[in-house]
Amino acid sequence: MAQRTQACTSCHGAEGRAGPDGYYPRIAGKPAGYLYNQLLHFRDGRRHYGLMTRLLDTLSDDYLLQIATHFASLDVPYPTPTPARADPALLERGRTLALQGDAARDIPSCAGCHGAALTGVLPNTPGLLGLPRDYLNAQLGAWRGGQRQAHAPDCMAQIARRLTPEDLSAVTAWLASQPLPPDTRPVARLAQPAPIACGSAALPAGRPGP
Secondary structure, three states: OOOOOHHHHHHHOHHHOOOOOOOOOOOOOOOHHHHHHHHHHHHHOOOOOHHHHHHHOOOOHHHHHHHHHHHHOOOOOOOOOOOOOOOHHHHHHHHHHHHOOEHHHOEOOHHHHHOOOOOEEOOOEEOOOOOOHHHHHHHHHHHHHOOOOOOOOOHHHHHHHHOOHHHHHHHHHHHHHOOOOOOOOOEOOOOOOOOOOOOOOOOOOOOOOO
16 A cells, blocks of 8 residues: 555655645645545535545545555654744633633634544544644635535634634644644544534445444
């Protein structure tokens, strides 16, 4: 499978560690269900990037799950995060949104769905640490503008549209500057029920869950 996914690693870096320019995110170690969903989104038009669509257009659900499971199984080191170059008040706002949310505006915390350590939750929720700020900004902006979509209920689109541009800048600045915990693997389950419902694709018939 490593040989068959060279088209992936040519952009996403060796073993899916991330591309050098920050545009192609890390895919190594992400939950298999999450990776599978993103491959479906690119293939089926819910995410828009021509190169990904052309690569995946002819691939079956089952083969996409094999790719997702391969990269999910890789456990490779993360790079050192870039130190934050932002106003302390902005970073504190980002920390509050990430860990506590804003109940007055019905904005759940990132940790409420992505896990207390923000390393993701099996099978479908990715970690948020170890990603460049520019990439995080681009993805939240894509959800706000409708360029990135997911299966209904599209929880991230709902949340992104409740964030002001200042909120978005704050939370991405804080997330991108955080050190990785000793255990970077996604957790098996949340300690409390997720604060918002999120949609995901059904796995191919006859395949075990990741």
